[in-house]
Amino acid sequence: MATTKERAYKYVGARVRKMDALERVTGRAAYGADITLPGMLVGKVLRSPHPHARILSIDTTKAEALPGIYAVVTAKDLPPMEKVAGSIGGELTITLIDLRKMTIAHDKALFDGHAVAAVAAVSPEVAERALELIDVKYEVLPPVEDAVEAMKPDAPLLHEDLSTRSLGERAKRPSNVAAYVENSFGDVDKGFAEADLVHETTYDTKMVHQGYLEPTTAVVSAQSDGKLTVWSSTQGTFGVRRTLSQLLDLPQHRINVIPTEIGGGFGGKVYAILEPITAMLSLKANRPVKLVMSRSEVFRATGPGSPMHAVIRTGVKRNGRLTACYAKIILDAGAFPGAPVWGAGAVSFGPYKTDNLKIEGYDVVTNKPRVQAYRAPGGTPIAFAIESHMDEVAEKLGIDPLQFRILNAPGEGDKGTSGQPYNRIGMKEVLRRLSQHPCWTSPAPKGPHRGRGLALGYWPGATLTSSAVVQVLPDGGISLFSGQVDLTGTRTTMAQMVADEMQVPIENVSVRVADTETAPYTDLSAGSRTTYSMGAAVHEACKDALAQLKTHAAQHFKSPKEDVEYANGVFWVRENTEQRVDLQTVAGNSTRLASGPICGYGTVTRLQPAHQFAAHVADVEVDPETGKVTILRYTTFQDVGKAINPTMVEGQMQGGALQGIGWALTEYYDYSKGMMRNPTLLDYRMPTALDIPMIEAVIVEVPASDGPYGARGIGEVPIVPPAGALANAIYRATGRRLHTLPMTPQEVWGAIHSK
Amino acid sequence: MATTKERAYKYVGARVRKMDALERVTGRAAYGADITLPGMLVGKVLRSPHPHARILSIDTTKAEALPGIYAVVTAKDLPPMEKVAGSIGGELTITLIDLRKMTIAHDKALFDGHAVAAVAAVSPEVAERALELIDVKYEVLPPVEDAVEAMKPDAPLLHEDLSTRSLGERAKRPSNVAAYVENSFGDVDKGFAEADLVHETTYDTKMVHQGYLEPTTAVVSAQSDGKLTVWSSTQGTFGVRRTLSQLLDLPQHRINVIPTEIGGGFGGKVYAILEPITAMLSLKANRPVKLVMSRSEVFRATGPGSPMHAVIRTGVKRNGRLTACYAKIILDAGAFPGAPVWGAGAVSFGPYKTDNLKIEGYDVVTNKPRVQAYRAPGGTPIAFAIESHMDEVAEKLGIDPLQFRILNAPGEGDKGTSGQPYNRIGMKEVLRRLSQHPCWTSPAPKGPHRGRGLALGYWPGATLTSSAVVQVLPDGGISLFSGQVDLTGTRTTMAQMVADEMQVPIENVSVRVADTETAPYTDLSAGSRTTYSMGAAVHEACKDALAQLKTHAAQHFKSPKEDVEYANGVFWVRENTEQRVDLQTVAGNSTRLASGPICGYGTVTRLQPAHQFAAHVADVEVDPETGKVTILRYTTFQDVGKAINPTMVEGQMQGGALQGIGWALTEYYDYSKGMMRNPTLLDYRMPTALDIPMIEAVIVEVPASDGPYGARGIGEVPIVPPAGALANAIYRATGRRLHTLPMTPQEVWGAIHSK
8 A cells, every 4th residue: 555645635734623623512412421212211230339249149129119110130131141252342352251241240249330230210310219229139258459469379269260261271270360471582581691781670550540521321222122223432333233242142233333422432432331231221121221320430330441560670781782671561450351461561662672572461350340441551551660660771871861762762674572573663763853852952950859751652553444435425525434433533534534535625525423334344443543544444435436436537528437537626538638527517427317326435454553652751840848740841752654633643642641641640549448439530630731731742754654644543652651751750850769650749758758 | 137037036025024013013213203302492384374475574573582482584594596506306306496485485475384484492382482473474465276277367476487487488478387298209180080089088186195194304403514414204315415405505415314214205205395494493593403294284385296187088990999199287286396297198198009199298386385296196197087088988989998908008119108119018917917807807796886997007117326235244144224215115125135135044134224424325215216226226235245255255265256156155166065164254254354344335327117007996886875985896906027025015006006095085185265174184084994995906027127136116006096997986886977086975976966
C-alpha cells in the first residue's frame, strides 16, 4: 500500500473542526442513557458485599412477588455453559467462560461489587426494593488483594482449577497464577557478564480507573423468540454481538448491536459487562430493559487498569551501551485471568536497543474487579519502572539522561521487545526534536524543591480488521459508514480522508457509525488502531467508489473506462478536454438510469505494525511541608507518522498525558480487606484542568511503513511516559526516588522525611 | 439473467412462515407512532376549512406567545422555491414544486384539509389551543369537485398558469387540464370501419382511500445545523430523502431517513406528506417533533385513489375479433397534476389483442386532495369500464363472455397497450385454468337475483433500481440488508431466496430494512416491483458473497479459486473429496485472519417488464328490497410467474380483491360543496371479513422473461378486476348494467327500479 502520495492534500493534515461537536455540546448526541423505548423497564443489579465468598443460596421468591417486578435473574438463568468457547477482547483477552462468570457470579462472588442477581422493574424505586428482598446466603472467605501476596503458597485460592487449566503440568500446585510468559532473545547472562555495571530496582503500582465520564450503560430489547436489539456504549459492537451470541446461545444474525455515542472508553468499554445481564432481564421480562451503572458501580464492577510489581535489572558498559535487559513483571488481573502481560512486556524496553533481553511476566488473579485495558495497557506502570531505572543507571554512569537515551535509541532494523526488527520508526527523531526544544534546552527550573524529568514511551499498536462503505449519493454528496466506534473524533478524520480521496469539499461528506446488522465486520476501536486501520479501509472504499464512478462516466462518454480521468469533481476523457461531466451528474444518473448506485467497499486486515514512540519532559515543584507536587511545565513529543488532524492529535497527546499524570500522582483504588473505600469521584482524585498547566504537544512525523498517508495510531502512547517523567523530576527536586505509584503528597512527604 | 435453474429449491416456492409475524402480533414492531425521543414535541397541523380559498393573511403571533409552544410554521418558513426542481414518485409523479405547495398552502388553499400552518408544542392540548389562536383570513372561492366539470370553460381555476405550463401552446386558454396524453397504434378509424359492430359506453367512478390501518406519521429530529434524522412510515425512504433535500435546501448526505414498520401503504405512502412539515417544525424548534395524523386527516389530506370518467368504444367482427379499441379517460388528480393517466391507459385493453388502438387521457385538477397510487393506479376504474363494456359486446354478439376473452387474449409477441410486443405472458394460461375450474364450470348460482360475472385484469409492473447487501457472519449466519421497505412480507421472501442461494437453513438468515445512510440506493416499494426487482438484487448479492467465500476457501485449500466447489454449507476442491471445509469455518476465519469479511453486494436496474394478468369470477345475490349485493363465491386467478411464498401470494390476491370489492360496492368520498362528509371509518364503509366469503386464490405460474426464479410482481393486479366482475355478476342477477362506482345498495336499488 502506498504510504505517501505526490498529490497535496487539502484536508488530510488540516485542523478541521470536529463534525459532531454541535451534537455533543448541545446535548443532542444520544448516549446509552438517552435511549427510551415504549414499555421499557429499569434494571438494577444486586452486587456482592464481600470480596470473596461462596454463594450458598439465592432466594428470589419475595422479589419476584413484588408488584412491578417483571424479571429477576441469577446465573441459573444463563443457558448451559458447554457451548461457550473462545475468548474476546482487544488487548486484554478474556475467555468467554470467565466473562460469563464475571457477568454474574456463579458459585462464588470474587470481588467487592461482583453481580449476584439482577431485577427489571417499572421504576428504580421498585427495583431497589426488589434487590433488598433477594436473600443471598454467603460463606465469607478470606480475600487476597495483592498479586505478590496471591502468589504465595498459603494465599486464598480464587479458582481451584486455575493454574492447572492454564499452566498444565508446569503448575505443581493450585495457585492464583494464571499464566507465566517468558520472552527473550540473545543471552542475558552473557550480557550481564559483559557489563561494567549491573543495576536492579523494584517498583509497585496500584489499581486505577479510566475515569470515563459516561457510566457504563446498556439497553436491550429482546423478543420472546430470542431476537435481540442492543444499544451499547461499547468500543466494539461486533465483540458485544459475539459475546451475547455465546453467553445466551443465540446466533449472531439474531442480534443487532447499535452503538450509542460513547462518553469515553480508554480501553475500559471493550467487554460486554452490562449487556449480557440486561439481555437476560429483557429476555425474561419480554420487554425492553435499560441498565445504567452508578459511579460507584463503575468503580467497583467494570474493569480498571492493572496494578504491577516489577523487578528491573540492566547491564551497561561504562560508555552507556546496554548489554542486557531483564524484567520480571507481575501483573494483577483482578478476579479473572488476562492482565496486560503482553502489553507491559512489549512496552518495557521498547525505546532501548539491546542484543540480550529477557522478560518474565506473571498473570495473577486477586479479589478485585477484572482489569481491562487503559490506553496502552501495562504501559504506564512498566514505563514508570524502566524510565526511573534508566535515569538511575545514567546517573551512576554520569551520563546526561537524554544522552543516555539517545545512545541506546533503536532505529529501523533494530530488534524490538518482540525480537522482530522494527520497520520505519521515529524514536531517534523524537529525541532529536526534544533535544532542540526549549523545554529541554532552557535551564532547569531554579530554586529549591524544583526539578526536571524526562521519560520515554512506546506502544506497538494493533491492526486487526476494519471495513468501510463509501456511497456517492444522487446529488453528489458522499456518505461513509462503518462499524468503527468513534471514541476520539474519528468521524472527522475519516471525513477528511474521504474528502481528499474523492476530491470534494468536506462539507459534502458525512460519516456514520452503523450497527452490526448493516456495517461490514470491523474490530473494536482500541489499540491505537482506529485511524490507522480504518483509514486504510476508507482509502480502499474510496478507490472502489471512484472506479465505479469512472465506469459510469465511461458510459456517458462512450469511451473505454481506462481513458477516463478524474480530478476535483470533474471527469473527462484523456487527451480530450472538451467533453467533461461533473461528479454530481454522474452520481445523479447512477440510480435509475445507469448501471446502479455508487457503493464503494473497503476492508483491510493484517497491516504491518505502526510503532509509536513518545517522550515527555516535566518540570515540577515539590512542597516540602505537604509533599504536594505541582507541575510547572509539561511537554510531550510523539511520532504520529502523519497527523491527519493536528488539533485532535494534540488533544490525544494532552489527554493521555493528563491521565498518566493522574495515575502518577493521585489516583488509586483504596482497598481495605478487599473492599474499595473510595468509589466516588470525590474520593478517587482525578486531576482537573485547575491542577495542571497547559500541556504542550509537539508533533513529530516519521511516516509509518504501511497504511495510507503514513499515519500511525496515536491514542495510547501518550499515557506511557508521565509517571516516569514525574518520578525523575521529583527525584531532581527532592533527591528522593519513589518506587511506588501514586506519588501522593503523603508518599512524597514520607520520602522527603525518611532517612 | 437466468430465469430458471435446474437445481430444486428448498425454500423458494415453499409456504415459509412470515419471519416478522411475532414482532407484529406482540406489538413489539416499532411503527412511526412508537418512536419516542428525549425532549420530543407534539406537532399539529392547521388545515383549511375551505376547499378553495385565497389566503389573505396568517397571524401566528398569539399562537407563538402561548407557553409551551416551540414553533409555529407557515409556507413562509420554507427556503426559496427557486432551487426546487424535478419530480418524485413511483407511478403517479408529482413535481417537487407542487409537492411543496401541497405540503403547506402557499397563496391558496386548494382542498378541504389543505395544511395552512403547523405548531410544535409540549403537549397535544397546548398544540390544539395554539391552532385555535392562529388567525387566517381567507377569501373563499367557488370549488370544483368533479373532473368533467373542471374541464368546462367557466369552471373555477385552481392554478392560473397550469395549462400553459403543462401543455404549452396547445393550451388555448387557462384551464384545469394539466395534461393530455394520446397513445395509439394501427389505425382505429380503419378498424372501426372494418367492424361488424361498434359499441360505445360511458363510466364514472368516485374517489376512494387505500384505507391503510396505520395513520400517516413522521418523527423528525433536526439539529440547528440542519442535520435531519427522520423516522418515516413511507414506502420509499430514498424519495423522502430527496424530497426533504429539495424542499428544505439540504444536501442528501445530511438527511437520514429511517423506515419504521409500515401499517399498510398500497401506494398511499409514496410521497413525503408529513415529513417536510415535521422537519420544518423540528428545525425551527431545535427539538425532535412527532406528527401523527388523525383518521380524519388521513382521509382529507393524504392521497386517495383517483376518480375516473371514461368513454369506451370498440369495433368487433361478428366472429368476436376486435378490430379497434378506443378509450377516452378523464382522471381526476385532485388539487395538483399527476392522475394515473399512464396506468389507466396501460391497463385498459391490456388483456385484449388488437391491431388498432387509441387511448386519450386527460389529467385534470379539482379541489380535492391530490391523489396517490392505490395498487395498480388507474387500473380498477378502467377495468370496471372495459370489462363491463366487453361483457356487453360479447352478449350482443351472442358469445360466451369467457370464450370472447379467450378469442381476443394476447400472447407472447402480441402488442400490448404500449405498442411494444409482450415478452412471455400468462393471459392465455390464466384463462385456460379458469375455464376448467369449478368456479366457472359449475352451474351459475340458481335462483332469482343471482348471477355470475367474469373480469380480467392487467398490470405492467415497474422495475427501477434495487440494491442489497448479503453479509456472512463469523458464525456462518447470514444477514441481508437493503433499503427496500417491507410492505407485504418481503423480508421473508428475501430470506427464502438467500437461504436457497447460499444453501443454508432459513433459520440462519436474517433480513433487515435499513436506513438511507447505510442501505445502498433502492427505489420505493411500489409498482409490484419489490420481489421482482429486489429479488434480482438479492440474487446478485448472494452470488457475490459466494464468490468471496470461494476465494477464502481457495486460500484454505491452497488451490485455485476456479476449482473450489460449494454445496449445502460445504466447500471442496473439484475431483478431491477428501479436503472439505464448512461455511462456518470459512466465515469464521474471514474476519481477523484471512482476507476480510464476506460482504456481498448486488444492484439491479432496468429489468425487462414482467407483465401480470389476472381473472376474477364472482357469484352474487342481490336483495331486490334493499339493493344490497351479497358475494356468494369469489375466485381469483393470477399469473405470478413463480410464487416465492404461495401463502403470501394468496394473501396479496385476497387482499387486493377485497380492496377492489370495497371500491366496487361501498367505498367513496362523499363530497358536498367540496367538503368531505364521511372522513371516518364509521361513515367511509370498507368491507370487513364478515362482509365477504373466503376468497379462493388460484396461482398460475408462467415464468417471467427476466429476473430470478421467473417470479413476477403480484401486489397490484388483484385490485384490477373486482369492480368489473361484480358489475357483470350484478347484471346477470338483475338484468341491469351499472355504469358508475360504487354500486351501493342505493345505486343497485335505483337501477333495479328504473325503467
